[in-house]
Amino acid sequence: MASAVLNPVNSTLIAVALVPIGQSFGAGPGKTAWLISALYLATAVGQPVVGLLVDRYGARRVLLGGASVVIVAGIAGMIPISVEWLTGVRAVLGIGTCAGFPAAMAVLRKRADALGQGVPARVLSLLSLSSQTIMVIGPTLGGVLITLFGWPAIFAVNIPLAGASLLLAIFWVPKDTPVRDEATKPKPIDVLGIALFSLSLLVLLCYLMAPGIGDLWLLAAAVAVGAAFVWVELHTRVPFIDLRMLVANTPILRTYLRQALSFMVIYAIMFGYVQWLEEGRGFSDAIAGALLLPMSVVAVCAAAFSGRTTGIRARLVVVAVALLIGSVALLFVGDTTWLVGLLALVAVFGLAQGLTSVANQTTLYRESPAETMGTASGLFRTAQYLGAIVASTVIAQCYGVHADSAGLHHLGTVLVVISALLLVVTGADRGLKLAERRERARQA
Structure with a gap:
């Protein structure tokens, strides 16, 4: 759990550090924006790779390695060399913090299976709740640290946090199964598959961050490398991602799709709505x-009260409906909207934010084979961060050079379409109904 919060900590602290870092090095927003993008890119690419390492070599080894990488990156970030240096540090932080979520999911699965338990819904709720809480206090904590110690403190804070994670992994996480013979020897790593997956995703994300007619070659390159990745995975004895099994497991694919669509809207509000409040309304x-x-606040409360294995489909429908209602409401928000209306609007999105992570995590846990839980969890986070990067692209395209009310209405129109698609995908998912019946039968 402690390792799983390292990624949201580093995702939120940087928000209040961009300006002071830029002032220190005389860098503009174009350069400092890469401090955010570097972590997202590294995390989106690294999550399934680190998840594979969890499946092959054990959660404890990966947690210890990830915490060690974060400590080293935290020390390196305190050295004020350049914005480029700090961007590289942020990428390393992204890779190091990848270990937390897939390792936590794998440990939970192993422990629950050993005890003969079903889905540990309350623990999954607590895992989501911890991330939601960190997202709440992250910017405030960053502001306090920068005021007291300067911007290097947002890197230094990783040292004690990762140190605590390291100690908890040593003393609490069970030791991984030792390799004694060929039967327990880890399967070979599909290095070529990992390289092609990483390259295709990296090129695609670079295009999504700044789409344009002149950059279509990036999209074509991403498609070409992706096709090569599919060919390699289908012809490799032990693939990085078993595409045949993944395609056959449609509940997991639908879970990834729901997570990506949900967070396209949620991140668009987290970043785009605040931008409008500052530029459009002058706050x-x-x-x-x-x-x-x-x-x-609503997200934290919703996550706290959603720790049940039943009613998953109903909660996912509520998520889609809440996002759709909130997106439609954006079309009527303007320069004269009352303050109470602005507060109520974001509360609706908070309800969706709190419910979606717990519900989709529970579905992922329920549908993933135990031996591939790490990889499946990594891909789950990749879907989320793809949603974040698509959201940033949509915001840029809708606002242009100024975040005014007209741009907010354009953003709302796009989010209505995404939310409606999410509602259709969720409502038409018969697998959720079957899973609910199986869970009720098991509990009965």
Whole structure:
């Protein structure tokens, strides 16, 4: 659990450090924006790779390695060389923090199976709740650290946090099964498959971050490398991602799709709505952040009260409906909207944010084979971060050079389409109904 919060910590702390870092090195927003993108790119690519390592070599080894990488990156970030240096540090942090979520899911699965338990819904809820809480306090904590110690503190804070994670992994996480013979020897790593997957995703994300007619060659390159990845995986004895099994397991594919669509809308609100509050309505940074607080508070409460294995489909439908209602409401928000209306709007999105992670995590846990839980969990987070990067692209295209009310209405229109698609995908998923019946029968 402690390792799983390292990624949301580093995702949120940087938000308040971009300006002081830029001032220190005389760098503009174009350069400092890569401090955010580097971590997202590294995490999106690294999650399934690290998840594979969890499946092959054990959660404890990967947790110890990941925590060690984060400590080294935390020390390196305190050295003020250049923005490029810090961007590289952020990428390393992204790779190091990848270990937390897939390792936590694998440990939970192993322990629950050993005890003969079903889905540990309350623990999954707590895992999501911890991430939601960190997202709430992250910017505030970052502001305090920078005020007291300067911007290097947002890197230094990783040292004690990763150190605590390291100690907890040593003393709490069970030792991994030792390799004694050929039967327990880890399967070979599909290095070529990992390289092609990483390259295709990296090129695709680079295109999504700044799409344009002149950059279509990036999209074509991503398709070509992706095709090569599929060919290699279908002809490799022990593939990085077993595409045949993944295609056959449609419940997991639908879970990834729901997670990606949900977070396209959620991240668009987290980043795009605040931008409109500052530029369109003229609120200060502090007030704009405070106006987003209901979203975070409702998300935390929703996650806290959703620790049940039944009613997953109903909660996912509520997520889609809430996102659709909130997106439609954006079309009627403007320069004269009352403050109460602005607060109520973000609370609706907070309900969806709190429910979607727990419900989709529970579905993932229920449908994933135990031996591939790490890889499946890594791909789950990759889907989420793909949603984040698509959201940033949509925001840029809708706002242009200024985040005014007209741009917000364009953003709302796009989010209505995405939310409606999510509602159709969720409502038409008969697998969720069958899973509900199986769970009720098991509990009975």
